[in-house]
Amino acid sequence: MKAARITADGLYRAALGGAAALVFVVVALIVFEAARGSGLSIRTFGLGFLTSTAWDPVSEKFGALPYIYGTVVSSALALLLAVPLGIGSAVYLAEIAPRRVGAIVSFVIELLAAIPSIVYGVWGFFVLAPWLRTAIEPWLIAHVGFVPLFRGYPFGIGMLNAAIVLSIMVVPTIVSISREVLLSTPRSLREAALALGATPAEAIGVALDAARPGILGAVILALGRALGETMAVTMVIGNTNRISASLLDPAATMASIIANEFTEATTPLYISSLIEIALVLFAITIVVNGAARVLVYWATGGRRSAAALA
Amino acid sequence: MNIRRKTLHLMALGLAAAGLMLGALGPAVQAGPATTTLTGAGATFPYPIYSKWFDMYHQKTGIEINYQSIGSGGGIQQVKAGTVDFGASDAALSDARLKEMPRRVLHFPTVAGAVVMAYNLPSLKQPLRLTSDVIAGIYMGQITTWNDKRVAAANPGVALPAAPILPVHRSDGSGTTNIFTTYLSAVSGPWKEMVGANTSVSWPVGIGGKGNEGVSGLVRQTQGSIGYIELAYAKQNRLPVAHVRNKSGSFVEPTLASTTAAAEGASPLLAKDVRTPIVNSSAPTAYPICGLTFLLVYQDQKDPAKGHALATFIDWAIHEGQDVAASLDYARLPEAVVKVNEMTLRKLTVAGKPLLADR
Numbered sequence: 001m002k003a004a005r006i007t008a009d010g011l012y013r014a015a016l017g018g019a020a021a022l023v024f025v026v027v028a029l030i031v032f033e034a035a036r037g038s039g040l041s042i043r044t045f046g047l048g049f050l051t052s053t054a055w056d057p058v059s060e061k062f063g064a065l066p067y068i069y070g071t072v073v074s075s076a077l078a079l080l081l082a083v084p085l086g087i088g089s090a091v092y093l094a095e096i097a098p099r100r101v102g103a104i105v106s107f108v109i110e111l112l113a114a115i116p117s118i119v120y121g122v123w124g125f126f127v128l129a130p131w132l133r134t135a136i137e138p139w140l141i142a143h144v145g146f147v148p149l150f151r152g153y154p155f156g157i158g159m160l161n162a163a164i165v166l167s168i169m170v171v172p173t174i175v176s177i178s179r180e181v182l183l184s185t186p187r188s189l190r191e192a193a194l195a196l197g198a199t200p201a202e203a204i205g206v207a208l209d210a211a212r213p214g215i216l217g218a219v220i221l222a223l224g225r226a227l228g229e230t231m232a233v234t235m236v237i238g239n240t241n242r243i244s245a246s247l248l249d250p251a252a253t254m255a256s257i258i259a260n261e262f263t264e265a266t267t268p269l270y271i272s273s274l275i276e277i278a279l280v281l282f283a284i285t286i287v288v289n290g291a292a293r294v295l296v297y298w299a300t301g302g303r304r305s306a307a308a309l310a
Numbered sequence: 311m312n313i314r315r316k317t318l319h320l321m322a323l324g325l326a327a328a329g330l331m332l333g334a335l336g337p338a339v340q341a342g343p344a345t346t347t348l349t350g351a352g353a354t355f356p357y358p359i360y361s362k363w364f365d366m367y368h369q370k371t372g373i374e375i376n377y378q379s380i381g382s383g384g385g386i387q388q389v390k391a392g393t394v395d396f397g398a399s400d401a402a403l404s405d406a407r408l409k410e411m412p413r414r415v416l417h418f419p420t421v422a423g424a425v426v427m428a429y430n431l432p433s434l435k436q437p438l439r440l441t442s443d444v445i446a447g448i449y450m451g452q453i454t455t456w457n458d459k460r461v462a463a464a465n466p467g468v469a470l471p472a473a474p475i476l477p478v479h480r481s482d483g484s485g486t487t488n489i490f491t492t493y494l495s496a497v498s499g500p501w502k503e504m505v506g507a508n509t510s511v512s513w514p515v516g517i518g519g520k521g522n523e524g525v526s527g528l529v530r531q532t533q534g535s536i537g538y539i540e541l542a543y544a545k546q547n548r549l550p551v552a553h554v555r556n557k558s559g560s561f562v563e564p565t566l567a568s569t570t571a572a573a574e575g576a577s578p579l580l581a582k583d584v585r586t587p588i589v590n591s592s593a594p595t596a597y598p599i600c601g602l603t604f605l606l607v608y609q610d611q612k613d614p615a616k617g618h619a620l621a622t623f624i625d626w627a628i629h630e631g632q633d634v635a636a637s638l639d640y641a642r643l644p645e646a647v648v649k650v651n652e653m654t655l656r657k658l659t660v661a662g663k664p665l666l667a668d669r
Contacts, residue, residue: 055512056512059506125524130531133531157517239518259482260483260520261482263383
């Protein structure tokens with residue numbers, strides 16, 4: 001009897017442990033294979049790969065800097081647009097809107113997350129791009145063109161288009177998680193704040209403060225999607241390996257160069273360089289995720305110390 | 311490289327699994343005699359006609375041909391790894407790449423295609439005319455407005471707008487880009503030196519669209535833009551395309567006939583080496599930006615049944631198969647190139663013995 005129980009228990013533990021280990025093994029295999037595949041490129045270009053702006057398949061000179069720049073800047077811009085919008089709608093849906101309206105609207109927003117990225121790409125290319133080209137970008141050039149960010153030619157596609165499409169793609173993540181987190185904060189927090197004479201806005205502020213780690217988690221997830229998004233970005237970013245200060249100019253990301261060139265890459269060094277791009281993307285994702293985690297840790301720690309002070 | 315090999319292993323596993331499933335279904339579904347199945351992989355450009363051919367040939371002979379249009383690069387890799395019976399590529403293999411192959415590989419051109427210059431100039435009533443210098447100048451960033459005197463010189467009596475030129479190129483690696491940059495390298499010394507020819511290159515100017523649909527979408531949306539796309543795609547979407555001046559000095563409209571003429575003009579060179587690019591053909595009616603697409607086949611076949619099936623299929627495709635080319639907007643091979651293919655077919659062997667002795 002006793003032996004049988006231990007076996008069942010052990011099996012259960014082993015199954016769970018195996019599932020957890022499998023995830024780790026998959027990640028380790030990805031890193032291992034990417035590192036092995038990029039060996040030739042690493043030996044050929046060394047660290048210069050990260051700082052070179054050349055990408056010339058004819059003479060086989062490869063560098064990742066324009067793509068690193070494109071990935072980081074497009075993701076950062078997307079978050080800049082999506083975070084205020086996402087948190088704003090989450091606060092409205094959780095705190096202000098009637099409960100039924102909140103449930104319906106958040107259901108619709110969550111539907112957005114299920115739309116395939118190619119659909120966002122097509123929308124960005126056929127709807128957003130002409131609008132940017134004929135209305136928004138000429139206005140920006142005419143009125144704020146003195147800032148280098150808005151100088152240049154109204155292509156319609158480029159960094160700005162990519163950032164807008166990405167921001168729309170990540171908003172649902174931010175909204176739905178932030179709303180859940182806000183709803184799960186104790187009602188007593190707001191009541192206590194109101195009882196102490198806080199305005200309704202200040203009471204929401206208290207709730208937001210309590211929900212901060214969860215909201216930051218939502219932003220990290222959104223950032224992950226923005227960094228790795230491939231199809232939609234490839235369609236609207238313009239795909240040129242130049243670093244330009246202007247948001248109106250075309251650019252390229254690490255994911256887009258891989259999607260564009262992997263199928264027709266024929267020489268070993270070319271393939272190896274594309275795999276090294278994947279490795280660099282992986283490294284950047286880890287760094288950014290790590291940094292975001294530190295931010296969460298710092299933020300939650302800050303809240304605790306504030307609570308301790310009070 | 312290892313990732314590639316790994317992918318191949320995975321693919322092989324997948325194919326094996328699919329094979330097992332088919333095998334399980336086999337006895338119930340299949341009534342006829344055991345059939346030969348060939349597998350191929352490679353270029354996406356000829357995929358529509360290849361799948362039509364494979365379907366027609368299956369109905370005619372019962373030989374099944376499975377083709378994965380994974381891109382020329384992938385096709386070449388799979389031929390090298392020996393995981394397919396034949397490969398397909400829009401670019402012929404260079405000498406260096408041929409040397410990397412474990413055994414001797416033969417090229418069979420199957421159809422020809424043209425790359426056309428689509429543009430967006432609504433004020434223009436007649437087709438735009440372009441010379442090689444103008445096309446190279448635009449894509450090198452030396453000609454930046456439509457009323458540049460070099461563009462005007464090719465279009466006498468035409469009022470060209472003072473609008474900036476927006477050059478559009480393919481962002482993804484493609485055989486179309488290879489044909490276009492091979493042409494520019496052939497007609498422009500500076501282009502050959504600075505940029506060169508490949509399935510993707512380091513573009514001096516312009517923006518990139520993904521696929522024919524990406525390039526033509528950008529051209530359609532943006533006034534003053536110009537982009538290169540496949541002839542078949544431009545025809546099906548009725549885009550205005552430029553007439554380009556060929557080597558003998560006449561402005562030629564890109565059509566299936568002027569594409570076949572380009573291959574015809576290059577046939578003496580093709581007879582010596584079938585891999586010779588057919589761009590900038592000296593034939594008077596030839597459109598200058600053209601290319602052939604190839605099947606890649608090992609000269610010495612290991613499996614007699616498969617080798618025979620492959621040889622008879624190629625023989626069929628370069629003769630009867632050519633009749634359906636035009637209906638799918640591919641340019642048929644000229645008779646001279648069919649002759650070159652017949653010569654190459656005779657070189658095919660199985661275990662050292664000729665495969666098609668009767669031809």
